[in-house]
Amino acid sequence: MGKSITPKQIxxxxxxxxxxxxxxxxxxxQQDISYALRLSRPTVASNLVALExxxxxYKNGMQDTELIGRKAVGYSIVADYRVAIGxxxxxxxLKMIAVDLYGKPVDFEEKGLPFEMSDEYCRRVSEEIRDFxxxxxxRDEQVLGIGFAxxxxxxxxxxxxxxGAILNNTGFKVECFGRYLPYPCTFIHDPExxxxxxxxxxxxxxxxxxxxxxxxxxxxxxxxGMIRGGKHGHNATFEHIQVRYGAEAKKCYCGRYGCLExxxxxxxxxxxxxxxxxxxxxxxxxxxxxxxxxxxxxxxSRMVNNLHLVLDVDVILGGHLAQFLTEQDVRFMYSVxxxxxxxxxxxxxxxxxxxxxxxxxxGAALTYIQAFLADIETRDTPSRLS
Numbered sequence: 001m002g003k004s005i006t007p008k009q010i011x012x013x014x015x016x017x018x019x020x021x022x023x024x025x026x027x028x029x030q031q032d033i034s035y036a037l038r039l040s041r042p043t044v045a046s047n048l049v050a051l052e053x054x055x056x057x058y059k060n061g062m063q064d065t066e067l068i069g070r071k072a073v074g075y076s077i078v079a080d081y082r083v084a085i086g087x088x089x090x091x092x093x094l095k096m097i098a099v100d101l102y103g104k105p106v107d108f109e110e111k112g113l114p115f116e117m118s119d120e121y122c123r124r125v126s127e128e129i130r131d132f133x134x135x136x137x138x139r140d141e142q143v144l145g146i147g148f149a150x151x152x153x154x155x156x157x158x159x160x161x162x163x164g165a166i167l168n169n170t171g172f173k174v175e176c177f178g179r180y181l182p183y184p185c186t187f188i189h190d191p192e193x194x195x196x197x198x199x200x201x202x203x204x205x206x207x208x209x210x211x212x213x214x215x216x217x218x219x220x221x222x223x224x225g226m227i228r229g230g231k232h233g234h235n236a237t238f239e240h241i242q243v244r245y246g247a248e249a250k251k252c253y254c255g256r257y258g259c260l261e262x263x264x265x266x267x268x269x270x271x272x273x274x275x276x277x278x279x280x281x282x283x284x285x286x287x288x289x290x291x292x293x294x295x296x297x298x299x300x301s302r303m304v305n306n307l308h309l310v311l312d313v314d315v316i317l318g319g320h321l322a323q324f325l326t327e328q329d330v331r332f333m334y335s336v337x338x339x340x341x342x343x344x345x346x347x348x349x350x351x352x353x354x355x356x357x358x359x360x361x362x363g364a365a366l367t368y369i370q371a372f373l374a375d376i377e378t379r380d381t382p383s384r385l386s
Contacts, residue, residue, distance in 0.1 A: 014039060018047045019056060019376050022077050023101070027060050029072035048075060056081055056376065077101060082372055083138055085183075086365030087129060088149045088190065091115050091167060094125060096132045097361040103200050103369055107136055108358060117169050119176060126180035144372055145184035147364030148174060149193040151216065153233055158186035162233055165254050166216060186367060191236070192227050193363030194318050194353075195220035199227075200366055201354050208314040208351075209236065209307055213300075213321035216253070217265040221311075238307060239265070264303055266321045269296045279324045297329060301336035308349060309341065318353035325352055 060076040079100040088095040098106040152164035195210035217239040244258030252259035281289035
């Protein structure tokens, strides 16, 4: 026989349901909540009082009701009741962003700070983060945590780097930052952070492969609306599939030759050139640039086709390069794919990123926002329900 639900659990569940309803609908009245959730008006009223007293919601003006001549108090959540910080660690710089409970960026900063695997580096990064938090007047208890997006494969518990060939930081521990910061800290693989942002901003995404077309190639697998890890922690690392052999195979940062990284990354396309200059030449019809771009799109199309043949899910093109892609480019890709695949494919599975800028940093922060929204009964927010 199953255990019965206690009155305390019912109250906590009602509180969560009411908070979630306000969160999802933006601004609602007591009557809206009672009707939608089938809760009594006294139950809704007592929860609203408690949530407002805890600082989680606020009275947001008046709104129309079905009752003639009367307006009801509207309630909304306090979006910055809690914030999370995303930090993207790059070889020569540091990106920091703060997001509120809706995942909306509050502010963004970038600092020139070359990476090194040392305690001094961790101390300096932590000082930059503390200064960033202080400049925006966030209280320590307001900050849910710090997510560090790394160009590396991360342990399943987010505490260490298990493979970091790009920055040569294999074995790096998040506790190196944690000893200088009074907040929870975790690592996240940078393409997974970007993919998490895509999921957050699009309800359409349930099963997909996210491809990050940035300086380096990377990806993340999305299944049932969640980032999926693999048995050994290196699923979706298609960038190391070997596609070139012999004299034409270029060396990858992993030490091997002919990886997809060497032909499909943004650095493979542009080298040290700026993408803005290159795409200005492409869109103005400069022959050399157009030919180079079409060659790249052809290689990218065949990579997408091969991955799609295996997974048969939507493919999201993201990363820094995504902001330069056009619908004409996507149509070109479909034309290449039609010639390469034996199937009569629908032109419905290549999606362009909804948020190509700051998506990695935002995603690193969203890990903490998700956890908070899943359970608002946090240790420093006791329920005042009687």
